[in-house]
Every structure is written in C-alpha cells, then in structure tokens.
Amino acid sequence: MTDAVPGAKPSADAAKPARPAGPPPSKPIPTPTDANRPFFAGCAEGVLRLRRCLECGRHHAPTRAACDCGSVAFEWVQVAGRGTVFSHTVVHRAPDPAFRADLPYVIAIVEFDEGGRLMSNLVNCAPDAVRVGMPVKAVFETVAEGVGVVKFEPA
Amino acid sequence: MYGSIAFAGVGEAAVGTERVRTAQDLAVEAALAAMADAGIGPRDVDGVITASPAGDPHFMFSSLVTEALNIPARINTAIQDAGASPCMGVLYAARAIAAGEAHTVLVCESDSRGARFKGDKIQAMRAARPWTDDYEDPFGLTVPGKYALIAQRWMHRHGGRPEDLAAVGVAAREHARRQPHAPKRDPLTVEAILASQPIAAPLRALDCCPVADWGGAVIVTTLERARDMRQPAVRLLGGGEGHGPYHLNENDDLPPGAARQSAEAAFGIAGVKPSDIDTAQVFDAFSIAALIAMEELGFCERGQAGRLFADGHTALGGSIPTNTTGGMMTWGNAHIIVLPEAVRQVRGDAGINQVHGAKLALAHGIGGPMSLSCTLILGQ
Numbered sequence: 001m002t003d004a005v006p007g008a009k010p011s012a013d014a015a016k017p018a019r020p021a022g023p024p025p026s027k028p029i030p031t032p033t034d035a036n037r038p039f040f041a042g043c044a045e046g047v048l049r050l051r052r053c054l055e056c057g058r059h060h061a062p063t064r065a066a067c068d069c070g071s072v073a074f075e076w077v078q079v080a081g082r083g084t085v086f087s088h089t090v091v092h093r094a095p096d097p098a099f100r101a102d103l104p105y106v107i108a109i110v111e112f113d114e115g116g117r118l119m120s121n122l123v124n125c126a127p128d129a130v131r132v133g134m135p136v137k138a139v140f141e142t143v144a145e146g147v148g149v150v151k152f153e154p155a
Numbered sequence: 156m157y158g159s160i161a162f163a164g165v166g167e168a169a170v171g172t173e174r175v176r177t178a179q180d181l182a183v184e185a186a187l188a189a190m191a192d193a194g195i196g197p198r199d200v201d202g203v204i205t206a207s208p209a210g211d212p213h214f215m216f217s218s219l220v221t222e223a224l225n226i227p228a229r230i231n232t233a234i235q236d237a238g239a240s241p242c243m244g245v246l247y248a249a250r251a252i253a254a255g256e257a258h259t260v261l262v263c264e265s266d267s268r269g270a271r272f273k274g275d276k277i278q279a280m281r282a283a284r285p286w287t288d289d290y291e292d293p294f295g296l297t298v299p300g301k302y303a304l305i306a307q308r309w310m311h312r313h314g315g316r317p318e319d320l321a322a323v324g325v326a327a328r329e330h331a332r333r334q335p336h337a338p339k340r341d342p343l344t345v346e347a348i349l350a351s352q353p354i355a356a357p358l359r360a361l362d363c364c365p366v367a368d369w370g371g372a373v374i375v376t377t378l379e380r381a382r383d384m385r386q387p388a389v390r391l392l393g394g395g396e397g398h399g400p401y402h403l404n405e406n407d408d409l410p411p412g413a414a415r416q417s418a419e420a421a422f423g424i425a426g427v428k429p430s431d432i433d434t435a436q437v438f439d440a441f442s443i444a445a446l447i448a449m450e451e452l453g454f455c456e457r458g459q460a461g462r463l464f465a466d467g468h469t470a471l472g473g474s475i476p477t478n479t480t481g482g483m484m485t486w487g488n489a490h491i492i493v494l495p496e497a498v499r500q501v502r503g504d505a506g507i508n509q510v511h512g513a514k515l516a517l518a519h520g521i522g523g524p525m526s527l528s529c530t531l532i533l534g535q
Contacts, residue, residue: 028286089303090356099295
C-alpha cells in the first residue's frame with residue numbers, strides 16, 4: 001500500500017488547463033436556458049430583469065424558482081438596476097489566465113432597491129474605495145450574440 | 156440512534172506528496188489504518204461512504220474504494236458535501252446502522268490535490284472542473300473570494316480587523332509547533348500573516364490553508380460491536396445538519412445560517428451546551444471560517460471569535476482547546492482531520508496535544524461557502 005505504483009498518472013497532466021492551447025484565454029460566457037434567457041438577453045439589451053413573485057411581489061435572482069412565501073408563480077420584471085453593496089472582495093489571485101489582466105478586481109454582492117441580490121464585478125471604481133452600503137448602478141456588457149452580463153459601478 | 160452508535164477506529168494516510176498516490180490509494184491507506192486501529196478487516200465492514208475528491212475526480216468514487224478493499228457493502232455512496240462530507244458521512248452511516256441496513260461503516264475522505272494541483276493552486280483547482288456557474292464564473296470568483304465576501308461582511312457588522320483573522324493562523328501554528336512531524340514548526344506572528352500575499356481581500360495567503368494530499372477514515376458501528384473491538388468505544392451523542400442556498404447572494408444575511416442550525420440540532424440531541432464541550436475540531440480551511448464556526452457553534456458571541464483565538468482560549472489549557480492538530484491551516488484542506496482527532500481526544504490518546512480529561516468533543520464541517528454545515532458531538 002505504501003509503494004509508488006509504476007504507470008500512475010503523472011501529476012502534470014491533471015494540472016493542465018482544460019482548454020486547448022492556441023487561442024488566447026477567454027472568460028466564461030453564460031449559456032442561457034429557457035429558464036433564464038430573459039435575464040441574459042435583457043443584459044445584452046441593457047435591461048436588468050429580475051423574477052418577481054406574483055403572490056407577494058418579492059424580487060428574486062434568476063436562480064430562484066420558488067419564493068419565500070411558497071409561491072412558484074413568477075414574472076420577469078425590469079428593475080432600475082440601482083442598489084447598494086452588501087459585501088465585497090478585491091481579488092488578487094485570478095481563477096484563470098483570462099482574468100489576469102483585470103487584477104486586482106472587485107467582486108460584490110449587490111442588493112437592489114427593489115429587493116433581491118446578485119453577485120458581479122464592481123467596475124469603474126478604485127478597489128480600495130469600495131464600502132459596504134455604497135450606492136451602485138448597473139452597467140452592461142454584451143459577451144455573445146443575445147447574451148449579456150450585468151456589472152455595477154458607483155452610482 | 157444517538158448514544159448507541161460509536162466510533163471504533165480512526166486512521167490517516169501518511170502525510171506528504173513525495174510518493175505517487177491517487178485519491179483512491181489515499182482512501183485505501185487511511186481505511187486500512189482505521190480498520191487496524193479497530194482491530195477488524197475489510198470483510199468485517201458492510202458499508203462505505205466516501206467524499207468526492209477534486210484531485211482525482213471519478214464517477215462513483217466510493218465504488219473504487221469498495222472494490223479495492225473487497226468490502227461486502229450493503230450501503231455504498233460518495234457524497235458531495237465538500238468540506239462537510241466527512242461529518243455528513245458519519246451521520247448517514249449512523250442512520251443506516253440505526254435502520255439496520257448496515258452494521259459497520261467505513262467513512263473516509265481522501266484527495267490528491269497536493270500531487271495534482273501544481274503551480275498556481277487556485278488556477279489548477281479551477282481548471283479541474285468545467286465552467287458551470289453562469290452567475291459566478293463570468294466574474295472571476297474564486298473559492299477564497301467566496302470566503303472573503305463572508306469575511307468582509309463579518310468585519311463590517313462587527314468592526315472586525317485583519318488581526319482577528321490572523322489570530323486563527325497564529326493559534327493553529329502553536330498547536331502544530333509541538334508536533335515533531337508538523338510541516339511547519341517555526342512561530343507564526345500576526346505581522347507575518349498580515350504581510351503575506353493578498354489573495355482575496357481581506358484574506359491573505361496565510362489566511363488560507365495549504366493545498367495537500369490527504370486521506371482519513373473512521374469506522375462507525377454499533378456501541379455493542381464497538382465494545383468488542385480493539386479500542387475504547389467513542390459514542391456519537393448528537394449530530395445535526397444545517398442547510399442554506401448555494402449562491403452567497405441568496406442568503407438572507409452573511410454569514411449563512413447553516414453552521415448555527417447544525418449546532419443547535421446537535422446540542423439539542425446530545426442534551427449538552429457549548430460550555431460542556433472539552434475540545435472543538437472545526438472547519439478552518441480559511442481563517443474566517445474558523446472565526447465564524449466558533450461564533451455560530453456558540454463558543455463565543457458574534458464578533459468575538461478573533462479575541463477567542465488571540466487571547467488563548469482555544470489553546471491547550473484554554474476554555475475551549477480548538478483544532479488541536481493544528482487543523483487544516485497546518486495540514487492542508489483535509490476536512491476529515493476533525494474526526495480522528497475528536498475521537499482520539501475522547502479516548503485520551505491524542506498524544507502531545509491531548510486535552511487533559513476530555514470527555515466531550517465537537518467535530519464540525521462546512522461545505523461550500525457555508526452553504527451547508529454538519530456538527531457532531533462525541534463522548535465517552
């Protein structure tokens with residue numbers, strides 16, 4: 001049990017990135033589904049949509065299929081995209097070479113004025129200047145045809 | 156069920172990456188050590204519960220272990236509760252034994268992250284899985300980043316300081332320094348931690364555990380059977396789970412409520428309170444995780460855990476000696492490290508870091524960025 005086994009997988013193989021060599025590293029792009037397309041398509045159109053409960057009116061992130069009140073009936077609604085920083089971090093070590101050029105960058109959880117929260121990047125802001133409670137507003141990036149992501153900047 | 160389920164043996168694979176071992180090898184090595192400790196063999200075991208390794212991910216990992224050890228399994232599964240997997244595995248084993256579906260279950264966790272993830276560990280670990288999360292991955296979120304978001308909120312709410320975070324690493328090193336085979340034995344200072352490389356503010360390199368290979372195993376069986384085995388039986392007196400959302404932004408507040416939920420359930424079942432516990436073995440893959448664990452498990456008020464570590468309460472001779480092995484902060488992200496140590500502390504054979512007269516131990520795990528938690532209470 002304690003002997004090294006000939007032919008065992010060399011560790012270097014497992015450490016190789018999954019992506020093939022060649023093209024420059026690219027950030028992951030959301031792959032919308034029927035369940036969340038209004039969110040990602042909205043971001044490509046410069047519109048922020050959240051899921052609003054038809055029973056109690058709470059706003060939720062796109063990941064939610066049931067409300068705190070128990071309802072599973074939702075509609076997509078456009079929100080103003082304004083809110084405050086709930087928490088934040090400054091990333092100094094990237095998860096992928098695609099993010100290296102951005103270092104250091106800010107990730108924040110943003111709480112919308114209407115309710116509901118999302119996690120994203122906080123941009124156009126010095127990383128050291130970010131504070132909990134800071135007002136922010138949505139900005140959008142189109143990352144593929146009909147697919148966008150929402151980020152935030154100081155309001 | 157509680158009180159009549161016992162730990163009969165514990166074991167670990169040898170530490171280090173100088174040898175080539177897969178996660179399966181590490182699980183087998185640890186399992187054989189735990190069986191030897193209990194004085195039984197693979198044919199005496201009829202259940203296998205493993206975690207799911209990141210270094211050598213494999214479909215149905217537990218079946219690899221069952222196969223290698225030729226265990227006549229009546230239950231067999233690999234759970235995916237990340238850092239809570241070992242403690243959760245014990246709960247599932249206990250339930251299966253109580254239901255009569257198995258009598259002696261091997262619960263193990265192993266990983267080959269040290270051997271497999273070379274170079275930039277954060278990038279290597281991320282590259283080992285596909286991009287799958289459309290709400291986190293596009294923004295460059297890392298695992299330390301998740302804990303950093305929790306840490307920043309904790310600091311905001313309680314006026315916490317980086318020094319509070321650093322107190323965890325300093326305390327861990329003090330436990331490690333007493334052990335001849337610990338990977339690092341020189342003193343660690345708050346200043347050194349605060350000067351280490353920033354990873355995801357406010358977390359620095361020395362707020363994060365090393366990436367390592369590990370294997371650990373425990374044998375869970377009936378109290379009756381355990382009493383016929385080689386070691387003194389250590390009873391499972393209480394256990395509880397806590398659960399919340401996967402995505403941090405979906406929690407009502409931070410820290411997530413899972414740790415507190417799991418602790419309240421476990422203490423309620425065991426009929427004891429935090430001040431009754433002689434030693435705590437908690438999840439400390441990141442400094443903030445250990446701080447929040449101590450607060451949410453009820454060992455101090457919210458916002459006070461930095462002082463708990465800094466003022467020596469978690470040291471040997473303190474009110475609640477914590478992570479007496481040196482924890483994951485010392486040995487790497489071996490989440491199962493909490494279990495063998497809790498068992499040994501109650502048996503009185505924890506060696507140089509034995510808590511004198513320990514009768515009640517707590518073992519704890521966290522999965523994901525505190526999405527789920529498991530708390531176990533062990534006693535004589």
